[in-house]
Amino acid sequence: MIDWLPLHFLRPAWLLLLPPLLLLGWWLRRNSARASWQRLIAPQLLPHLLVSGGRNSGGNVMLLCILLLATLAAAGPSWDREAPPFAERQAPLLIALNLSSDMDQQERGVSRLERAKLKIHDLLAQRPGARHALLAYAGSAHLLLPPTDDATLFTLYLDSLSTELMPRLGRDTPALLQVMDQLQAESSQPYMRLLISADVEEGAEAALANSHSLLWVAGGDSDALSSRLDSPVVAMRNDDSDLPALLRALDASQRLARQDDPDSRWHDRGWWLLWPAALLLALRLRRAAPALLLLPLLQPGHSEAAELELWRLWRSEPQQAMQLYRQGAYAEAATLFSDPRWRGAALYRASNCEAALAAFEQGTDAEDYYNQGNALSCLQRHSEAAERYQLALALRPHWQQAQENLQRALLLVARRQQQHAKDADMDADDVRNDLERKRGVSVTEQQSREQQTELWLDNLQGSPAGYLKRRMLMQLTPQEGQP
Structure with a gap:
């Protein structure tokens, strides 16, 4: 990638075609008309009979412009970054x-x-x-x-x-x-x-x-x-x-x-240059242009499908996939993405977490492990998700998002284990209470614990205004003093 701020070229090797194309255009401009007539007209009369800028010359210039625009589009001009998945x-x-x-x-x-x-x-x-x-x-x-x-x-x-x-x-x-x-x-x-x-x-x-x-x-x-x-x-x-x-x-x-995030990719804007190239091509082939433009509309189906096929004519499969992804057609976008990371993101958005996990597992960098953890969390496999988040943090230690997701996954694992233990304790308590009832033992202590739990829940659901006020007072530095 070439960094010519604010313009970037994602595939700069295509720019090597520009000098040969310019030389070709200069040669065609200079020799196309002379080559056609030099065998039929005397050399001393030829310069006086040729008219510069004739129809053939104009057609060659238009064709050269089409090739130049296509070359620049293939080079991948970009000036902004696109968002990574999620x-x-x-x-x-x-x-x-x-x-x-x-x-x-x-x-x-x-x-x-x-x-x-x-x-x-x-x-x-x-x-x-x-x-x-x-x-x-x-x-x-x-x-x-x-x-x-x-x-x-x-x-x-x-x-x-x-x-x-x-x-x-x-x-x-x-x-x-x-x-x-x-x-x-x-x-x-x-x-x-x-x-x-x-x-x-x-x-x-x-x-x-x-x-x-x-x-x-x-x-x-x-x-x-x-x-x-x-x-x-x-x-x-x-x-x-x-x-x-x-x-x-x-x-x-x-x-x-x-723009300053190193994890985001540059947005390929080369397809914008295909529109003027298509317009010039239609002018160059003006007799066949109406038939070419009507060809997508002759396909059977609803008008929306015809419009979709029309814009697909001018975009590659990755560009079509990105357009469908932005439109919310995640399942269809997943079939067109060749990048496993983006395909996994589309499958994840389509709620196909199992297939998304399979796509994310094709990569082994920090973002891939992070996305694997997200897919595993979607599948309620929180223990495995925590392992993937730890792998992501091993490659990128200060990734706050991965740290927070890891803490959330570990908390869910702990809650599940606590719930299993609680269920086991409840089963044991039921047996114990039955024995105590048979023996005539009071359950006042258990009722007291239940009342304390209800009181704790009532306090938790109340307004935390007092807590926030104390917290703000504690955050004041000694130099600030009291209000």
Whole structure:
């Protein structure tokens, strides 16, 4: 691959054909007409009878342009990276909620904070399976929940937040960005950043712009804030019309972060050059062009199938497979993918986890072992999945996603073993209780344990506001002191 920023060529060997093609074009341009007439016309008259730029010359130039475009397309020009399998599901998002006093301001009967919470719930519903971290800031910044895909725990923490929990008053956006930078430094995967606030204090504009963060404005004058900041700004609406704009902005942020991700591949954009080449070919063969264009439409089947066959004319099988993958036709895409990793990803999305595992097992690098672990988890074979995650971490020790999946797999294995042990204990307890009833022994101690369990569950389901407040107080450095 040749790195000519911002352009890359994935198959640069094809560029070696450019000089011969240019020389061929120059020779055809110079000698095509003369070669046709030099045997019939006297040499002294030939230069005066030839007309430059005739029909044959123009046809040769058009054919040369077609060959040049086809050569450039075969060289694989690229200027952006494509997402690896499962990347869109695993794109982690840091969500920072402003808990300063101005978030309690009422707008149309609801506070800005409550409105922001409802909007965050809507955002989580649009990103199922993705990991989210929860941060809160005012005069100080705090990480309340590291990136997790447990939506229940995230919403439990989110719903318990209020402005009274913050240990310091005011608004310190740079301190929040420092906490985000620290999280990013501890992770090998790029994070997206979303700040939810009604305003940004003076002097924090440059730090916010350099952090590549997205601001979701919860009330206030969003237009004035957008004109003052160099960062992307999305205004929070009363309906759901702001969610598509927010998701597009997050996708743009993800693509920007992916440019520096060494695990992502360059996106082959060479097929775009085939469209002008096809247009020139149609002009070159203009008599046969209508028949060539109508040929795919003459095939039996629904009109959608005819359109599908039409675009397939201009793309290779890997490009067709990628297009079908993006359209959600995972089963059909799997039949066209030649890359085992992408074929396994398509089979995994098609819920064919057994076949996906067989495809992933053809590779032996860290990402292959990681994908094998995902497929085994899908098959509820958590013990084997943990082994594959450990193999992936042996090749890439600081892969946070693999570490988290390994912990989750080990937890599921432990829970299953605990459940088996519990079932065995329950069987033994039933026998013991029957003997005790026959002997007239009281079961008060067992009832006491059940009451304690119910009390523990009630406390677990309650609001963790007190815990979060104590945690934020403990995160304050001694230099910051008390509020």
